[in-house]
Amino acid sequence: MVCGTSSGAGKSLLTTALARYYARRGLKVAPFKAQNMSNNARVVAGGEMGSAQYFQALAARCTPEVRMNPVLLKPESDTHSQVILLGQRDERLSRMDWRQRSGQLWPIVLECLEDLRAGHDVLVIEGAGSPAEINLQSSDLVNMRVARAAQAATLLICDIDRGGAFAHLYGTYQLLSSEDRRLIRGFVLNKFRGDPTLLAPGPEKLEELTGVPTIGVLPMWREHGLSEEDGVYDPPPGGAGLSIVIVSYPRISNLDEFNALKGLAGVALSWAHDADAIASADLLILPGSKHVANDLAWLEARGMTEPIRRHAAAGKPTLAVCGGLQMLGHEIRDPAGVEGEARGLRLLPLVTSLAEHKHYDRAAYRFLRLEGFWARLTGITYEGYEIRHGRTVTTSAGEAGDLLAALPEDRGWQSGSTLGLYTHGLFENAAVLQALFGASTRSHEQTFEGLADFIERHIGERALLALLQ
Numbered sequence: 001m002v003c004g005t006s007s008g009a010g011k012s013l014l015t016t017a018l019a020r021y022y023a024r025r026g027l028k029v030a031p032f033k034a035q036n037m038s039n040n041a042r043v044v045a046g047g048e049m050g051s052a053q054y055f056q057a058l059a060a061r062c063t064p065e066v067r068m069n070p071v072l073l074k075p076e077s078d079t080h081s082q083v084i085l086l087g088q089r090d091e092r093l094s095r096m097d098w099r100q101r102s103g104q105l106w107p108i109v110l111e112c113l114e115d116l117r118a119g120h121d122v123l124v125i126e127g128a129g130s131p132a133e134i135n136l137q138s139s140d141l142v143n144m145r146v147a148r149a150a151q152a153a154t155l156l157i158c159d160i161d162r163g164g165a166f167a168h169l170y171g172t173y174q175l176l177s178s179e180d181r182r183l184i185r186g187f188v189l190n191k192f193r194g195d196p197t198l199l200a201p202g203p204e205k206l207e208e209l210t211g212v213p214t215i216g217v218l219p220m221w222r223e224h225g226l227s228e229e230d231g232v233y234d235p236p237p238g239g240a241g242l243s244i245v246i247v248s249y250p251r252i253s254n255l256d257e258f259n260a261l262k263g264l265a266g267v268a269l270s271w272a273h274d275a276d277a278i279a280s281a282d283l284l285i286l287p288g289s290k291h292v293a294n295d296l297a298w299l300e301a302r303g304m305t306e307p308i309r310r311h312a313a314a315g316k317p318t319l320a321v322c323g324g325l326q327m328l329g330h331e332i333r334d335p336a337g338v339e340g341e342a343r344g345l346r347l348l349p350l351v352t353s354l355a356e357h358k359h360y361d362r363a364a365y366r367f368l369r370l371e372g373f374w375a376r377l378t379g380i381t382y383e384g385y386e387i388r389h390g391r392t393v394t395t396s397a398g399e400a401g402d403l404l405a406a407l408p409e410d411r412g413w414q415s416g417s418t419l420g421l422y423t424h425g426l427f428e429n430a431a432v433l434q435a436l437f438g439a440s441t442r443s444h445e446q447t448f449e450g451l452a453d454f455i456e457r458h459i460g461e462r463a464l465l466a467l468l469q
Contacts, residue, residue, distance in 0.1 A: 001152035001183075003127035003143055005168035009159045010190035010218070012052045013226055015126040017451035019060035021464060024452060027121040031056035034109040034142040035071040035128060037081065039253035039290045040227070043362040043385040047087020048072065051227060051256050056124070059448040067112040071105055071141065076251065076291045076339065086112075089358055102139035109141055110149060117150060122468065125152055132175035144180040153467045154183040156212075161191040161220060166202050173210050185467060186215035188459070193220045216459035223263065224454070225447035227256035241266040242437065245281035247304070248273050249295035253288040253323065254387075260427045265439040278307040283317045283373075286324030288424065292390075293340035296327055305345055312347050317373040318418040325412075325420035326352040326390050338389050348415050349395040349403055361386040365423050368405055374419050376436060382429035386411070386422055 002018070004011040015031060023029045036050035042064065044054065049069040057064035066087035073081040083093040083101070085108070093101050117123050131143035147154050156172060158165045169187050176184070187206065189199070196217050203214035244261055248271040261269045272278050286308070289295040299305050312318050320328045329350030332342045336356035344350075362385040367377045392410060394403060406412035412421040426432055430440055442450075456464065 001125040001127065001147045001150070001154040003131045003147070003154055003156050005130055005132075005156065005158040005165075005172045006162075007129050010157045010188075011126050011128075012056075013224065013451065014155070014157055014188065014190070014218075014455065015124050016052075016056045016059045016226060016448065017455040018124045018464070019056050020448040020452040021455060022122045022124070022468075023059070023061045024449075028062070028119075029060035029122045029124060030062050030116050030120045031060055031068050031124050031126065032113060032116055032146075033069050033126040033128070034113070034146050035073065035105075036069050037073040037075065037128065039074050039251065039288075040256045041072060041074070041084075041254065041387055043360050043387060044087070047358075047360055048084060048387055049087065051254075052126070055227065055444065056126070058444060059451070060124070062120075067116060070109055070112045074253075074290055077294070082290075099139045102141055105141055106145075109146070113146065113149060123150065123152075125150065130172060131156075131180070132172040134175055144176060144183070147183050148179065152183060153185045155186050155188055155215070155467075156184055157188040157190050159191050160189045161193065165189055166206055170206060170209060173212065181210075184210075184212050186213055186463065188216045188218060189214060190218045191220045192217050215463045216455070218454070218458050221454065224451060225259075225442045226451065227259040241268050243268050243270070243280050243282040244285065245270050245272045245277060245283070246285045246287055247271075247278070247299070247308070247324075249289060249298050251290040251295050253290045254321075254424050255287055257321075257424050258285070258287065258427060260433060260441045264433065264437060264441055266437055267439070272304070273302075275303045275307045278304060278311060281311060281316065283319065284308065284311050286318070286320040286327055288321050289323030289327070291339050292323045292326050292332055293334075293342035295323070296332075296342045296344070299327075308345060309347065312416070312418050315372075315417050318347075319426075320348075320418070320420040321424060321426070322386075322388055322390075322422055325350070325422060326392065328418065328420055329392065330395060332390075347418055348413060348420055350392050350413065350420070351395055352390045352392040354389045355391055356389075359386060359388050359391070365407055365411065367407065370404065370406060370414055370419070372417050374406075374414060374417075377432065380429075380431050380435060382426060382432055384423035384425035386424065388422060390422075392422070 002011045002015045040051035041048040042054035044064045046066045053069040054064045072084035075081045083090050127143040158168050328347040329344040333353045334341045338354040366381040370378050404414040406414045
């Protein structure tokens with residue numbers, strides 16, 4: 001198991017690396033995270049699961065499935081999350097008090113954990129946040145309660161770049177129960193910059209105090225290629241070329257699908273948090289949203305709606321994905337009371353109605369005839385997925401004007417330089433990147449292999465194999 005001293009410590013990266021490392025030694029491996037909180041999700045058999053566990057499963061060379069992430073919390077506001085249980089939205093649990101909910105979820109988490117353990121040689125488990133959140137320990141679903149149930153050899157990883165690493169590790173260890181401390185087999189320092197010899201005598205002193213060795217020091221590695229678990233990732237400095245600007249509203253979802261644009265040759269990627277940032281865009285992207293009505297209100301309050309309209313009116317390419325597509329229509333209706341109604345930006349002659357039940361799909365999608373900047377995608381087939389409550393149709397034929405069907409079955413439209421798609425995953429396809437930007441990026445397989453090489457180099461084969469004993 002991989003736990004961290006905080007969010008962003010490197011748990012997902014280390015878990016993914018371990019999954020590939022053990023898989024390429026011929027072991028049958030699966031990932032597990034009892035509960036994830038993220039608006040990044042992927043479609044699998046049975047519904048949806050967190051993106052991090054989806055990619056960990058690919059790294060483990062196994063088929064992603066909902067048991068690997070039985071509980072997914074998708075934040076809709078600062079105080080409310082949609083609960084996804086075994087791939088499906090559960091409104092009853094979403095309304096329930098957290099501690100009451102935890103008691104009902106634990107038997108399901110435990111069953112998934114035991115099923116996966118029984119069917120695999122190695123289970124690589126990821127925690128969440130910190131296991132030392134003493135206010136949450138009584139309702140823990142995802143950290144040391146899982147470690148105890150699995151009797152997992154547990155690593156504690158820390159982001160040393162934040163400062164205070166040894167205090168974070170020691171304090172976290174001390175706040176665990178004596179039973180849980182016995183499961184901690186090693187500390188890992190992540191994102192280290194500089195000469196490792198300067199760390200002495202820190203690791204030695206920490207081991208004297210805890211009895212736990214520091215088994216690895218992972219250097220800062222920004223170009224590892226793995227999608228960020230959550231939050232808007234920073235593009236690499238000094239990018240030049242086609243300016244791609246992604247609008248960063250508060251409830252942005254599935255932002256990991258744009259990871260391939262990060263560091264892509266000939267592309268300068270940035271995020272728009274205000275109106276001024278939109279003006280620099282050659283290509284403007286409106287990504288998915290977990291709460292479209294609220295994010296539309298945020299755009300209006302920030303004065304960003306008119307700059308978006310001006311960008312499209314100037315004939316500059318605009319891409320809108322899922323919730324972004326809904327924003328560009330005339331109206332969002334919510335007869336089932338899913339998340340609220342809203343007036344759209346009226347850039348596409350579309351009307352969206354939110355249905356009570358989500359639509360899930362994962363398929364190969366083929367573009368129909370497109371024009372202008374997007375013409376180079378005509379005929380290209382790409383793997384993608386859909387996660388949405390929205391059902392969108394065109395308005396009257398007179399209003400539709402030059403609206404083109406970009407994908408069959410009401411999955412996408414083009415009007416002028418604006419392309420709206422319900423499908424996620426466009427930029428994860430090599431043919432799409434080559435057609436639009438004349439460039440390619442590292443494949444997922446190359447990323448997984450690189451991560452496994454990385455931990456073998458900086459943790460070592462002996463320590464990694466000892467964790468299995």
